[in-house]
Amino acid sequence: MSVRTVSQMFAATAGLALVAAVAARAQDAPGGVTTVQVSDEGREVYEQICQACHMADARGGGGAGAAIPALADNPKLAEKDYPIMLLLKGRGGMPWFTDMLTPEQMAAVLTYVRGHFNAYPDPVTVADITRVSTAPPPVRECDTCGK
Amino acid sequence: MLSDMSPRSRRQLLSMIGKAGGGLAMYQAMTVFGHAAETRFTGPPQLTGARKGSTVLVLGAGLAGMLAAHELTKAGYKVQVLEFQDRPGGRNYSVRGGDKIVEVGGAVQNVGYAPGNYLNxxxxxxxxxxxxxxxYTKAFGVELEPFIQLNHNTLVHRxxxxxxxPQRYRELSVDFKGHVxxxxxxxxNxxxxxxxxxxxxxxKLIDAMRQWGVLDGDMKFTGDLRVSAQRGYDKAPGGGVGGAPTPSKINSLSDVLSSQVWSQIGFFFSYVMQTTMFQPKGGMDMIGKGFYRQVGKMVRLNTKVTRIAQDDKGVTANWTxxxxxxxxxSKADWMVCxxxxxxxxxxDIQVSDTKKAALKALPYSNSVKIGLEMKRRFWEEDYSIYGGHSFTDQAIGLVSYPNNNxxxxxxxxxxGAFAGRAGGYQFAGMTPEQRIQTALDMGSVFHPAEYRKEFRTxxxxxxxxxxxxxxxxxxxxEQSREDHYDNLVAMDGRIVLAGEHASxxxxxMEGALLSSLDAIKRLHQRALAA
Known part of the structure; x- marks a missing residue:
């Protein structure tokens, strides 16, 4: 599924302002459009995207009085809607990933993070992603969702 | 001389309009002449008359913090600045030989560049x-030199x-124009x-297409010698015997379209990407150092702020x-954070819930830059590329050549890389050594014979x-601006925020400075009214 298709799907289902999101991130840029592919396999999505911040061991880290949260042994991930919401909406310094990952990739990587770095083996499905993305506001526990 | 006269007469005209119609009329007239619209900057703020003994605590010695410290000191405030890092400048930063880069997660790089070389x-x-x-660069004696933004002789790769x-940008852009x-x-017709x-x-349009596209008498883009005068020759013009040039062969429409060269052509149209562009001589951090020369004695480095509080008497920052x-x-009457x-x-910061919500609604982008030191300037010596960027659809995004020496x-x-979005995450997730190897692999498409051979560090x-x-x-x-921007920038009791995020x-850097000037003007007004 191409990025555009996913964008359109989310724009239609979740009402996210994806065009604006992309424009707001434009800032300084190399010029031109890259064709970087992200894997569909959960572990590889983690390595290609998540570990940039959460680290290869999923332990996060920090130093300036602020930290990147650990995903390993994180009881907040027991409830699968919580990390789904983070990927859909972002939180704090973490951006949303609706314009970078497909629902399939989100489901795959969340299944991996919950199963591999935690003991929550039940898989996250695309249906879960869709369910949370179409849930009526206000959604639970989300500091970035406004007011 | 007419060229000497015209600016003077324009100034006289503006002065006349200003006298006759007031400031608004003058602003509108200036906009028509293309003066006022390009910036919100109207000169340094000229703040005066701070109450005797008034104090301001500034958190962060990046450009926004140091500008606030400089201008508020001029206005009569006593200022202290707390900075987490062991250097001033924040994101205004250059990496040089002997520097150490320590990452979250523990990776350490000891930079081995030769003296005088740097990565911004x-x-x-x-x-x-x-x-x-x-x-401010001029005021603080920071010397600027041209940044070679647009170089037609660089390469485009998909x-x-x-x-x-890879193809020369010059050939692709001329061919795209000609075919269109x-x-x-x-x-x-x-x-x-x-x-x-x-x-x-x-x-007029038919005439324009004929001239602009360098079409022939039949309105065809054929690649004759006139086209070669734009895209380059097969055999360049010479002297004496056999000096006649031969034309180069144009690319087909399909090939040109596959290169997507319009994305680079469009990039160069961006207002912030248009020539003329500049860089400081000797590295971008010369700007931070210029600011630091003004305010250095007020700055406490290596100081991690752990708590920020305020009441009706003043502000307090706890630190380690x-x-x-x-x-x-550290205590003061007011704070610029x-x-x-x-x-x-x-x-832990004592501000309104709406400001806290705004701070939590601001995700940050990611970016990875990689500086590769090569033993010699093969891009100049072997490719006639002097500054500018070669573009690729790989994760590195580009290879950009030095603009000096x-x-x-x-x-x-x-x-060797300016990676953002998915490519930026991929690079950030690698070890420093993997990043270098991957950047060398990708950049080799432009300079296959030289890139690895000449690599040094x-x-x-x-x-x-x-x-x-x-x-x-x-x-x-757009949504987060609507929900949170005003709350983020609003003065909250005795605390005001500044930085690129508040613009x-x-x-x-311009955004950080404009934000800082706006913040201290409001702080000064509030302080005088208190």
Whole structure:
């Protein structure tokens, strides 16, 4: 599924302002459009995207009085809607990933993070992603969702 | 001379309009002349008359914090600045030989560049209309030199175009223009656009396409010698016997389209990307050092702020010295806080819930820059490329060539990656050594014979792993602007925030400075009214 298709799907289902999101991130840029592919396999999505911040061991880290949260042994991930919401909406310094990952990739990587770095083996499905993305506001526990 | 006269007469005219119609009329007239609209900067703020003994605590010695310290001191405030890092400048940063880069997660790079060489991992090019920054660089004696933004002789690479072989930007852009001109001319001549253009405009357009596209008498883009005068020759013009040039062969429309060269052509149209652009001589951090020369004695480095409080009498910041472990607190009447939202949203700070919500609604982008030091300037010596960027659809995004010390012998640093979005995450997730190897692999498409052979040493900065910011720049959306921007920038009791995140010029030094000037003007008004 191409990025555009996913964008359109989310724009239609979740009402996210994806065009604006992309424009707001434009800032300084190399010029031109890259064709970087992200894997569909959960572990590889983690390595290609998540570990940039959460680290290869999923332990996060920090130093300036602020930290990147650990995903390993994180009881907040027991409830699968919580990390789904983070990927859909972002939180704090973490951006949303609706314009970078497909629902399939989100489901795959969340299944991996919950199963591999935690003991929550039940898989996250695309249906879960869709369910949370179409849930009526206000959604639970989300500091970035406004007011 | 007419050229000497015209600016003077324009000034006289503006002065006359100003006298006759007041400031608004003058502003409108200036906008017409293309003066006022390019910047919100109207000169340094000229704040005066601070109450005797008034104090301001500034958090963060990046450009926003140091500008606030400088101007508030001029206004009569006593200022102290607390900075987490062991150097001033924040994202205004250059990496040099002997530097150590320590990442969240523990990776350490000891940079091995030769003396005088550097990588600008954050800001690296300055638009000519960023008047605030240009004003203070001049005022603080920071020497600027041209940044070679547009170089027609660089290369464009896409994996699925031209069999993966990079092409000169000059050839692709001329061919794109020629083919588009031919097609538009064909449409016009066939009457396909008669309902869209008047007869007079149609004639002008046909003429324009013929000249602009360098079409032949039959309105065809054929690649004759006139076209070669733009895209280059097969055999260049010579002297004496056999000096006649031979034309180069144009690329087909399909091949040109596969290169997507329009994305680079469009890039160069961006207002912030237009020539003329500048860079400081000797590295971007010369700007931070210039600011630091003004305010250095007020700055406490290695100072981690742990708590920010305020009441009706003043502000307090608790801190820990990251070198000695000493704890302390600093108090003042007012505060300018420039700590990035990624960090500030995790610090105990006494501000309104709406401001806290705004801080938590600001995700930061990611970016990775990699500087590769090469033993010699093969891009100049072997490719006639002097500054500018070669573009690729691989994760590195580009290879950008140094804009200074042309024709010199000895090692030089080129920018081997400016990776953002998915590519930026992929690079940030690698070890520093993997980043270098991957950047060498990808950049080799442009200079296959030289890139690995001439490589000497490299360094990378992955912004999401810089412990003092955990990201690159604030990412606003239209929705988050609507929900949170006013709350973020509003003065909250005795505290005001500043930085690129508190501007509509995000990710640019200009935005940090404009935000700072606006913040201190409001702080000064509030202080005088208190």
């Amino acid at each position: 991992p954050g800001p690296w090019r300055i638009p000519h209309h960023h008047r605030t920054l240009l004003h 994996k699925d175009a031209f069999g993966g072989k 001109a031919e097609l538009l001319g064909k449409s016009l 066939a009457g396909a656009l008669d309902s869209s253009v008047t007869r007079e405009d149609k004639e 010295d990251t070198v000695t472990g000493q704890s302390g607190e 420039t700590i990035p939202a990624t960090i500030l949203s995790q610090i 042309f024709f010199q012998d000895g090692p030089a640093v080129l920018l 490299g360094a990378s900065v992955a912004w999401s792993r810089m412990p003092w910011i955990l990201g690159c720049c604030a990412s606003w959306t 509509y010029y995000g990710c640019w």
